[in-house]
Amino acid sequence: MCSRPFQREHALTKLSPAVALMIRKLSRHHPLSPEDMREINALPFVLRQTCSSEYLVREGQQPIRCAFLMEGYAYRQKLTSNGERQIIAINLPGDFLDLQNLFLTESDHNVQALTSGIVVEMSLPAMRNLAFRRPAVGKAFWVATLIEASINREWLLNVGRRPAPERLAHLLCEIQVRVARTDASVAVDYELPMTQEQIGDALGLTSVHVNRVLKTLQKQGLINRDRRRLQVVDWPGLRALADFNERYLHLQQS
Amino acid sequence: MCSRPFQREHALTKLSPAVALMIRKLSRHHPLSPEDMREINALPFVLRQTCSSEYLVREGQQPIRCAFLMEGYAYRQKLTSNGERQIIAINLPGDFLDLQNLFLTESDHNVQALTSGIVVEMSLPAMRNLAFRRPAVGKAFWVATLIEASINREWLLNVGRRPAPERLAHLLCEIQVRVARTDASVAVDYELPMTQEQIGDALGLTSVHVNRVLKTLQKQGLINRDRRRLQVVDWPGLRALADFNERYLHLQQS
């Protein structure tokens, strides 16, 4: 049921919430003119409901569609041949899921839905075209991929060089900041819809160790937990432990 | 002496080796027309000799120039606040060093010369401009950054999920393939101009452990070493150990 498109909208309709979110997001990356926005709105698209853990992009696939995440969370992921998984990135509503493939012929990683949600699917060739017909839109796309690449670099530093407690604290800081940015209602208390195994896969740790470290952070009075709900009790403390510096998020451009 | 430009060339000169390399590289990313090439050749640039370990880009800096690596190796790097270093990427001749900053206002990582070499420095605004005036060139730039991002994702998998011997073997495979691609004279025997500490920083390991694992790989008959010279003795074996699959290098586009 998840994979059936349930709504189709066209150019002349008034701005749908999906397009509104996309335009809001892109214009934070780069200023857009009314004409740019009109062209974005003119892109044919399909809204689709997604199930939790559904594959949205598969490694090796030839990219045809470009998905934009409207509701729910997703993550990028790669597997070793003996089945170990590394989560490469977390995507929030307002993120494009396929800009990595905009000019590559083959996808090099998987994208999976973390929760159920809604994606907007557009034609990749149409977006390629738009990226050069409307340079401002192209620059906004470009900025989006550059910011994701920057986050990737920080993750590599995190996984390669920080011990487990710092590493986990850093992930929690990043998600806190990024979630708060898309959803102003979030202050210090937010839902982290990841299992401890998924957290481990994002950090290069086992779920068992994540469990122990989470408990340690809680004992230190940095966070509180209730199921998947996470509350940052001591933001300066968590930040300091994590050695967190939001420069890499390029917030003024996102 | 390193940082003094030693040559300046202009539009109407015949193709310099620097521009020739750049055009060769870009046209593997995306086909270029003669007009595209003419415009690339018209970009004003400065050739500059670099010293080993010289900083080419600094985190926090506002990017102004865009450097293209013509000779020698470089690496991208980030530091934690207590001085631990993670090497994020290795750059070979033919790589652009600042495309990450093409549309961002602040650099989020450092780039350092690994060996002495030569960089071509161009104006970043001129390149931004060219990227949209000549779409084919823009696509080629874009592909270059996408491939670097893909390599980054593989590194995250490598560092997060593979044990030290596999991890080191994977790095050796990647460098072998990439070096052989820029320099056909390289078969199985190549110079790896990294100290064991730098290898460790690229892999999230200590130099001591890199030393021990290198010795193990040698004992297993996978590689041979003489100083910094590295010879792959058993390529299929090394590849198998590393779980190496070159898909992520997007070779047909690089």
Add this chain to the structure above:
DNA sequence: CGGATTATTGAAAAGCCTCAAGAGTAGTGG
């Protein structure tokens, strides 16, 4: 040649993992 960096080796410790079992939680169908 001399000084600095890099490589090598050993011993001990730390951090994280594996294995395993039990408790909690969520979703499903009767």
Add this chain to the structure above:
DNA sequence: CCACTACTCTTGAGGCTTTTCAATAATCCG
């Protein structure tokens, strides 16, 4: 609404990989 099942979380014990510390040997460079 309850019971059943499948996940997910939690905890302990023991082991393995990797690190730390330290000292010596080799190499590079001016």
